[in-house]
Amino acid sequence: MLELNNDGIPFEAQIKKQKTLFILGASATGKTKLSIDLATHIPAEIINSDKIQVYKGLDIVTNKVAEAERKGIPHHLLGFMDPEADxxxxxxxxxxxxxxxxxxxxxxxxxxxxGSNNYIRTLVEDPRANFKANFDSCFLWIDVALPVLYERVAKRVDEMVEAGLVEEVRAMVAPGADYTRGVWRAIGVPEMDDYLHAEKVMADEKTKKFLLEAAIERIKENTCKLVDSQLWKINQMIHELGWKLHRIDATSVLETSGEEAVEAWEKVVLEPSLAIVGDFLEGRE
Incomplete structure (x- = not known):
């Protein structure tokens, strides 16, 4: 039997839940950008829920947001674990x-x-943590049409290579490393093994070029497979767990570039997200 106060309201109902926001989505959809944009409009701090970005090092491979891009917003669980730790x-x-x-x-x-949806699911659903009893959560899901997203994934991999992905992996990873542990599991590391080995044995330039191109293609393919897995898990959250996710379609943003993309982001992603979050924080949701 519930214990009631003098007004007949259960004491349990008087406990004010803390508000928290989740931003979900597949790789390369703009989750990080949205989190920072929101945190410039509301008093917020950001917690990383990418299980690879928790590790130190390989900042290009793991696509960590650079300090200069954080706009002064505090970030937690980002680049703090030893690279080989569990x-x-x-x-x-x-x-x-x-x-x-x-x-x-x-x-x-x-x-x-x-994007580590299994970790998010464990956080919210684990009965030992009692998360749902203590926190009132709003879930934003940035979605992008798959053909457009696959193209964005390929382009982003090319951008990472241009930014120094190969040099970063070469500096931190030895050929034949244990790719089942720590940060070495990151997409972009195991795929480079054949190329790194060819460099070590001083293979001819033609062979190295072939192996590097093959590695880059595998990175793109494996990232697309990750996207499929992430979306499958998000659909599980909706259809099996009954989570209420606010879907934001960012396809038009990725279909454009330059100033047009900036305007599209403001109109179709940021403004609707701010409206949803405003309603949530004011208790209108």
């Missing part, structure tokens, strides 16, 4: 709860953003 879903939950406590003490809203 970091389980339960470890993630423990660190998220600690980060959320600090953020709430600062009177800010936690924004949890990243």
């Amino acid at each position: 970091f389980s879903a339960q470890d993630f939950c423990t660190h998220v709860h600690m980060a959320m406590a600090r953020i709430i003490d600062n009177e800010n809203i936690p924004i949890i953003v990243g």
